[in-house]
Amino acid sequence: MRSLPTLLRTSFGASRPGARSYKAFRAPPIFTSVSTNSQNRMASSQASVFGLQDPSLIKFQGFIDGKWVDAKSGEKIVVTNPATDEELGTIPEMGVDETKEAIEAAKNAFPAWSRTTAKHRHDLLVKFFQLMQQHHEDLSRLITLENGKALADAKGENAYSASFFEWFAGEAVRIYGEQIPSAFPGTRNIVIKQPIGVVAILTPWNFPSAMITRKLGAALAAGCTAVIKPPPEAPFSALALAELSIRAGIPPGVINMVTTQKHVVDVGRELCESHIVRKVTFTGSTPVAKTLYKMAASTLKKISLEAGGNAPFIVFDDANIDEAVDAAVVCKFRGSGQTCVCANRIYVQSGVYAEFTSRLAERVAAFKLGNGLEEGVTHGPLIHRRALEKVERHVNDAVEKGAQVLVGGKAIPNSSFFIPTVLSDVPRDALINTEETFGPLAAITKFETEDEVIRLANDTDVGLAGYFFSRDVGRAWRVAEKLEVGMVGANTGFISQASIPFGGIKESGLGREGGHGISEYMNEKLITFGGLGW
Known part of the structure; x- marks a missing residue:
């Protein structure tokens, strides 16, 4: 049998019988070898396999109420590099109990966080953005290791990911209300905008960092707290963001992360049906989006879906x-x-x-x-x-x-x-x-x-x-x-x-992210003042 490097070199330009070319060209021998030797897997506890300048960005635990935690069951999920089949490490196989704890932590953190000034949230998001820039090389490398995309693509994703924190820092200080002319003498109609509450964020593996920040940036800017379920295939970028949130000064309970693979349906149901969670935002396939939509309907919570x-x-x-x-x-x-x-x-x-x-x-x-x-x-x-x-x-x-x-x-x-x-x-x-x-x-x-x-x-x-x-x-x-x-x-x-309204129509989903997406994380409240004597 030919070696894998040989297959890579010889297969790329090959045509099936009967294929024709519109213009002659020859594909050069341009491939690198791909190791699939599972015997070379590193122990999950050895962060050195990542080769980061700052190994403290690598976390092998979930994140609840400002603490790094394991699953109550002790179960683990093995995460591998799709390019080499090498084991990168393990993360906790969490379930409904841990999800409820994360929701409770977000609920408890919400009153104080929602009362912070827009300027305060702006400053923390700017600091978060700067930390992502500071650790650009490490965060990009993490994306490549767990997702497999070329490093140049990963660097583009990290820059894109960080840009949402920069964008929504600006949006935080531009949350405007309005006065509406009244039909009744002596009254005034005022509309204010308030954070919706605890938000559930469910994200895919193809952009393990950017699909979180596009949602989390808006949620934090609005004054919401969050429970995040990152993808089990590529969780380390998400956990690195949790670590940077601590360094940025985000208080405990504002951001929580529950990692799961085996219990994903039960965790998703808990996030959608919980009376505490007031919004669910999801990026992924259309069939899963429809399932989550049905679950969330049980509590009539606000939902954003970016589907296929x-x-x-x-x-x-x-x-x-x-x-x-x-x-x-x-x-x-x-x-x-x-x-x-x-x-x-x-x-x-x-x-x-x-x-x-x-x-x-x-x-x-x-x-x-x-x-x-x-x-x-x-x-x-x-x-x-x-x-x-x-x-x-x-x-x-x-x-x-x-x-x-x-x-x-x-x-x-x-x-x-x-x-x-x-x-x-x-x-x-x-x-x-x-x-x-x-x-x-x-x-x-x-x-x-x-x-x-x-x-x-x-x-x-x-x-x-x-x-x-x-x-x-x-x-x-x-x-x-x-x-x-x-x-x-x-x-x-x-x-x-970051600045555009991102989303689709028909069965590609509901709502918009980026751009003015902060409105997806807020409620409008009418206050009619009477007895003003005017």
Whole structure:
């Protein structure tokens, strides 16, 4: 059997029988080796496996009421590096009892925290932001170790993650009320905004830091306290944030973290059905979002859901092809395709189809696959084998229906790596056009007219993000308005930033985060003053 490094070098540019290329190119031998030797796993208690400049950022316990705690049962969850299968450490397998303690701690901390001044919360969030900048290298390395993304991607995530604390520090001091004209003489209507209370935050593994800060920054700025359930696949970034919250001066009980894997359903139910928790915010798949929505309905609590996407990426004949290819590389393959706003369905008009497809394939063939901490690596593994199997299923389905493999198309045996892939001639009934892949697979379908591609783009139950490229100003406005999504990238494939209202429509969720998302964590209260004698 050939070695894994050999497979990496020889498999990337391989095509399946019958595949054709629109332009000749040769993929260079550009891969690094990936160790899967489980015998080399480090002991869970040895923080040296992380190689951080500040090892005290690494925590192997949950965080409740300002204290680092283990599970009452003594059970542990093993966390591994998806690139190497090396054990990084263990975290507590907590359950309902610990969740109730965390909720109670948040409840007890809420009265004092909610009465702090907006300026005080602003200053603490600024300090939190500065600490994330100060520990940028360590926090980025943590993300790569537990998530697998390339270090450059991880550094981008940490900067993005920290930006939410900076943004919401500014929002904290701009929580304005209003006076409303009264219909009755001698009365005044005043509207004030108050923090909603204890917030439950449930986050995914694909952005283990940023998906927390986007929610937590708004909650803290509003004056809320929080119970966070971080992802068991990538918990160390979250726990490092808890450590930095102590250094920033956030009081005990304001931030709590419950780690779980086996009891995730019971913990989720407790957070959703608790009468103490007044808001649930979640990022993840649409099926889980629907389950949480049903649970939260039992107490009619406020809820924000950022669920799955199936983003169209449209290239019209009049597009700037250089810009469109650059954007497709970022938009489709960032984080090895494991982002909710990734391009999932790529539609290219017939006049530029061959050129765009050929040039994208050349770019993808130049990617460097491997351990994200190694020099020059551009793309890492998928989070686990189940994710890899879904990508494989989508590729096989498309090929069986007539698609051609231009680059990649294969998994690396005995690993979580799937070679970044470009498919051409993808039929409209392929699974990838109806399901979110969440992997490094660019599937390209040809179209002829604007009306046709709008129908194709909107033919889905979800609507998170959409992208298109055209130099026609009239078309730009038409398409942007007709796409049934919450966010549109017109001539850009990168839309994520702290200042925007992030969220979708249809079954992609409810509410908005970032931007003015602080309102999701506040109640409006009317106070009508009478007897003023005016």
